[in-house]
Amino acid sequence: MSDAPPSLDPVQLGAYFDLIEVTSLLRHAVEQQLRESGDLSYVQFQLLARLGDSPTGSHRMTDLADGVVYSRSGLTYQVGLLEKEGLVVRAPSPDDERSVTVTLTDAGRELLAKVLPGHVEVVSGLxxxxxSHDEVSALAGLLAPVREHMRATPPRSAASRRRKGGA
Amino acid sequence: MSDAPPSLDPVQLGAYFDLIEVTSLLRHAVEQQLRESGDLSYVQFQLLARLGDSPTGSHRMTDLADGVVYSRSGLTYQVGLLEKEGLVVRAPSPDDERSVTVTLTDAGRELLAKVLPGHVEVVSGLxxxxxSHDEVSALAGLLAPVREHMRATPPRSAASRRRKGGA
DNA sequence: TATTGTTATACTCTATAACTATA
DNA sequence: TATAGTTATAGAGTATAACAATA
Structure with missing residues (x-):
């Protein structure tokens, strides 16, 4: 079924393992902080943050799904939770009646503001x-092209987003 | 509760976001490959790989838990699944009757071998x-100290592993 | 016919607490 | 008393498929 690369070289292996471990630990710490300070999951925080970044405080469901890598139903579920908490509001889009526009409420903005400092603290400290500052720059410089590459690389067995749902 | 860093500088922010996105996409791709080629979750793969790395093909439950960051019950659950599939075997440890030694079976080793090439392929390709090779070295060099730092930094509100369960 | 989003449903995973047994 | 592990249980999250509505 395969006869190509039997292994990664030691340097690659080290980088790979470190990457996995570092993000795993970071994620864990961040999730704990978000849960404690705002009763938010990481995904929910990402959604709020994304809305907060928008000049209008709004996004269509589809746009949100694109960023947070999700099945449509999963997004509906999460946004439903956020709406139930009064952190966002859903309304039909003006231009396209099929679309739904999600908008951050004042409460959502407040929660975001309440949670952010601790979030930053965890990321900074961990x-x-x-x-050093230069090392952070170097890290960013290395990750950026990887990110671009991944974005441009469709998940091999991707049955295409056009045919099926969205996952 | 906090009055310090209100924000990360742009460079840090970029590095942080890229890190999250890169590992998120990588994880997604890897999980899909593992599911398709061996019906394994990422956690299960990590457990098998960890056992495969051991000279004896064995580890105590506690040692496994330490690496894969888990609650004890979660580990019991996952190892239970692997045992049900005949990929590992559990047996009381010889030296300490309280401990359980988990050992990779031939089937487990075979599955690991079957799954690994594709895994490597995804990681390499993505x-x-x-x-470049030098860039990978640089990346590894940056992540290593971060990993060490995180390992040495107890999760702030860690109620200690001694008092409670293990999470 | 294609796209947007929701619903129903089933399943996987994870965590907490209570419990057993050995050191 | 502390440690190793299991069990019961409950809850969060995710994905699939079927569905409704608009373009």
Whole structure:
């Protein structure tokens, strides 16, 4: 079924393992902080943050799904939770009646503001503490092309987003 | 509760976002490959790989839990699944009757071998493709100290592993 | 016919607490 | 008393498929 690369070289293996471990630990810490300070899951935080970044505080469901890598139903579920908490509001889009526009409420903005400092604190203290400013730059410089590459690379067995749902 | 860093500088922010996105996409791709080629979750793969790395093909439950960051019950659950599939075997440890030693079976080793090439292929093609060898070295060099720092930093509100369960 | 989003449903995973047994 | 592990249980999250409505 395969006869190509039997292994990664030691340097690659180290980088790969470190990457997995670092993000795993970081994620864990961040999730805990978000849960404690705002009763938010990481996904919910990402959705709020994304809306907060938007000039209008709004996004269509589809646009949100694109960013947070999700099945449509999963997004509906999460946005439903956020709406139930009064953090966002859903309304039919003006231009396209099929679409739904999600908008951050004042409460949502407040929660975001309440949660952000602690979030930053965790990321700073855990991820950036052992790195100099130049090293952070170097890290960013290395990750950017990888990100671009991944974005451009469709998940091999992707049955296409056009045919099926959205996952 | 906090009055310090209100924000990360742009460079840090970029590095942080890229890190999250890159590992999220990588994880997604890897999980899909593992599911398709061996019907394994990522956690299960990690457990098998960890056992495969051991000279004896064995580990105590506790040692496994330490690496894969888990609650004890979660580990019991996953190892239970693997045992049900005949990929590992559990037996009381010889030296400490309280401990359980988990050992990779031949079937487990075979599955690991069957799944690994595709795994390596995904990681190579997605994570390492856009990086030169030197860049991979640089990446590894940046992540290593971060990993060490995180390992040494107890999760702030960690009620200690001694008092409670293990999470 | 294609796209947007929701619903129903089933399943996987994870965590907490209570419990057993050995050190 | 502390440690190793299991069990019961409950809850969060995710994905699939069927569905409704608009373009």
């Amino acid at each position: 991820l950036f503490a052992p790195l | 994570l390492f493709a856009p990086l």
